[in-house]
Each structure stands twice: as structure tokens, then as C-alpha cells.
Amino acid sequence: MNALTPSRLRELKRDATVRPFDLAQQLSIPEAALVEADLSLGAVRLDSTIGRLIPAVQRLGEVMALTRNRSCVIEKLGTYNEFHDGDHAAMTVDAEIDLRMFPRQWVHAYAVEAKDDSGTRRSIQVFDAAGDAIHKVHLRTESDLAMWDALLTDLALPDQKTMSDFAERPAPEGARMADDKVGILRAEWSRMTDTHQFNTLVRRLKMNRLGAYRAVGEPFVKPLVTDAVPAMLEAVRDRDQQVMLFVGNAGCIEIHSGPIRELKPMGPWLNVMDDRFNLHLRADHVAEVWLVDKPTKRGAAISVEAFDAEGALIFQCFGMRPEKGGDAEGWARLVEDLPTPVAP
Known part of the structure; x- marks a missing residue:
């Protein structure tokens, strides 16, 4: 070649x-x-x-x-x-294009x-x-x-010819846990008043998101089967739920806020094909799904979160807040109906 x-x-x-x-x-x-x-x-x-x-x-x-x-x-x-700029994080805040951007990665x-x-x-x-x-x-x-x-x-930058010397891609982190800190995790989880406190908490305890979910257990998190992902998308569509769906990587998170109308599976792909919003999800990449309940001053922030086999976050889906037109009780009922693993 x-x-x-x-x-x-x-x-x-x-x-x-x-x-x-x-x-x-x-x-x-x-x-x-x-x-x-x-x-x-x-x-x-x-x-x-x-x-x-x-x-x-x-x-x-x-x-x-x-x-x-x-x-x-x-x-x-x-x-x-x-647009709101920042040294560590920037954002655009709009009903349609809603982004969280992390400049170090750009x-x-x-x-x-x-x-x-x-x-x-x-x-x-x-x-x-x-x-x-x-x-x-x-x-x-x-x-x-x-x-x-x-x-x-x-x-445009002055140099338009030199090929870049790209860095090595970081290895996947996987789940990071600290067994001796689980009691602290559970105690401080129950005292959270804002979902943004979660990242600070798990970093301080030398864990990461997936490691914390595996460690903390019920009533804070509950495992779901991988088929819960298409079941959730279908239920959001069928029950006319308003959701906030977060998809991203280390440098940018993009958020859809609103309903899901048109689902079109194709092979391993689960596709949302709405007029101004498309989603393309490799269902066969989903290895773990968690139902997560974080306390906040405005009530429980309940999410469905999917991870791949290497422990990377694929997406998070929350019910839209009531003040934005969401139905918190309807979302809670929807996620409670999602399939869980059969006990051995």
C-alpha cells in the first residue's frame, strides 16, 4: 500500500x-x-x-x-x-444549540x-x-x-502547509473506585444540593463517574439492562416527555432539550430523525446503563446514563425541569418502568 x-x-x-x-x-x-x-x-x-x-x-x-x-x-x-467565554469552560445557551465547551481540548x-x-x-x-x-x-x-x-x-493562521504532529490518544480510564471512601460517598451524596457538586465530590474521593455508580449502590443508583436504552427512547416518544439529552466528549457537550418524535432504528443504530434534531446511537456499544438519583434544592435530578465497554460515558438523559415545561412525576414513572437485570 x-x-x-x-x-x-x-x-x-x-x-x-x-x-x-x-x-x-x-x-x-x-x-x-x-x-x-x-x-x-x-x-x-x-x-x-x-x-x-x-x-x-x-x-x-x-x-x-x-x-x-x-x-x-x-x-x-x-x-x-x-455565548459565555471562560478559561476553563465556555457555553452557548439557546433553546436549540446548547453547548458546554472546554477550551483546553480545542x-x-x-x-x-x-x-x-x-x-x-x-x-x-x-x-x-x-x-x-x-x-x-x-x-x-x-x-x-x-x-x-x-x-x-x-x-486563518499563518501556517497553512505544515502537517500537525498529533499527540497520542489517552488510554480509556475505565471505572475508578476507592473502596475505603464508599461511606463518605454515600453520606455526601445524600447531602448534595446541586448536580454540579457530583463531579467535585468524586474527584475529591479519587473516583470517577462510573466508579462512583458501581460503588454507591441503591437508593442512589440502580443498574438497568442495555435494552433499557431503546425502551427509554420509545417511552419518551410515546408519552410525549420533555427531556434533556447530553452527548459529548472531553471537549464539548451538546444538549437537546425537548421531545423525541421520530425513531428510526437501522441495524445497530438507534436514530432520532426529528426536524431540527438528529441522534445516531450505536446500541451495540452500550455495555452498562444506570438509573441515577441525585438530590438538589429543586428536587431529585433523575437520569439514565449509558457507558461503553471501556467505561466511557455515551449519553445522559434527564427529565426536563418543571419550570422549563417538563413533567417530573411523569419522568419518574417512565424510568421506574425501565427493565432491570434479573436477580440470579
Whole structure:
């Protein structure tokens, strides 16, 4: 096989019948390397600073926001409104495009133009140090092309030729537990008043999310079977529940708030195909599912959370808060009906 030079990668992309994520997996290269093969040929290396990039994206108007991990992809149509910058975390707060972004992970960014039979496709693509996708923005017919041109002028970096030296991808962490701290975990869990206190708690106890769930036990968490995932999506649709569905990676979390209307399973994929919200979930990647109950000042925050075989979080789903139009009692009944493992 020829060496994977930029010209060879362009050939492979041209002939590929799979998406770039899957092609990169097949070639055992970072997905960002596929983008860089087109530097000066449709790809432009950009300043990845969130405080510069997101305001420029907002000026594009309506776009599609895409965030993924290995097992799940979320896509939302809308505009990047209400941007709040920060050194450690940034966000956009909107009914449609609702993001939590972590600047340390936003290392490589590109503007990409690609022509096909339907015309020119334009996107902003952001990757971490290892070249794994963090977040993508796809322009729509309604997007402002004058602002796209301005973005390219304002954010293009001087070096548009040198290939990046991508870092090694970190090994999956898996579940991290501290058996001697379980009593403290249970006591402090019961005293939580906000869900954001959870991350601080488990870090202080030298655990992580999955390790804490495995350790703490009922009444705080309850294991569900993997079939609980399609059952939950179907029940949300059938009972007209309003939910908050979180999908993300180390650099970006994208949130859908609202109902689920159209479910279309296809092979291993569970797909939501709503007008302005799509979800693509590899059901066969789901290895553990937990029903989680965290106390808050506004009442219980109850979630269904799925993890893959390596312990990575795939998604979290909460009932929408009542003040946002949710039905807390209906959500509690829905999750109680989800299937649990049969006792041995």
C-alpha cells in the first residue's frame, strides 16, 4: 500500500464509501489528518481559541451543530446565541444549540470547503491534541456566506502547509473506585444540593463517574439492562416527555432539550430523525446503563446514563425541569418502568 501522504489520503477520501470518522478508524490515523490532507486545497487552518471562534460562528446565522463520541452523534439546527467565554469552560445557551465547551481540548480547528454533486459543503471542524473530533459546525443554505468569508480572513493562521504532529490518544480510564471512601460517598451524596457538586465530590474521593455508580449502590443508583436504552427512547416518544439529552466528549457537550418524535432504528443504530434534531446511537456499544438519583434544592435530578465497554460515558438523559415545561412525576414513572437485570 502507498504511504499515507496527503495526496494518498485525498485519493482515499475521494473513493471512500464511509464517513471520515470511520475512514480514519480503518486507517488507524487521526481524523484531523484527513482534513489536513486538504490544506490549501479547500481546508484552512484556523485559530481554535473558543473566544474568537464561537462569536464568528454565531455571525454565520443558522447552521447545524454536531458533537460526537465513539458511540453517539448529536446534531442540532440553530444559531450559536448567548455565548459565555471562560478559561476553563465556555457555553452557548439557546433553546436549540446548547453547548458546554472546554477550551483546553480545542487544539486544532479548520474551515473546510468540499464540492460534490449538490454544490459546495462548508464546515468548521475542531479537534483535540490527538486529532479526534471535538465539535463540528456545518453551514446550511440559510447561513451567511459573507460572514463565512470574514471568518476565513479573520481566523486563518499563518501556517497553512505544515502537517500537525498529533499527540497520542489517552488510554480509556475505565471505572475508578476507592473502596475505603464508599461511606463518605454515600453520606455526601445524600447531602448534595446541586448536580454540579457530583463531579467535585468524586474527584475529591479519587473516583470517577462510573466508579462512583458501581460503588454507591441503591437508593442512589440502580443498574438497568442495555435494552433499557431503546425502551427509554420509545417511552419518551410515546408519552410525549420533555427531556434533556447530553452527548459529548472531553471537549464539548451538546444538549437537546425537548421531545423525541421520530425513531428510526437501522441495524445497530438507534436514530432520532426529528426536524431540527438528529441522534445516531450505536446500541451495540452500550455495555452498562444506570438509573441515577441525585438530590438538589429543586428536587431529585433523575437520569439514565449509558457507558461503553471501556467505561466511557455515551449519553445522559434527564427529565426536563418543571419550570422549563417538563413533567417530573411523569419522568419518574417512565424510568421506574425501565427493565432491570434479573436477580440470579
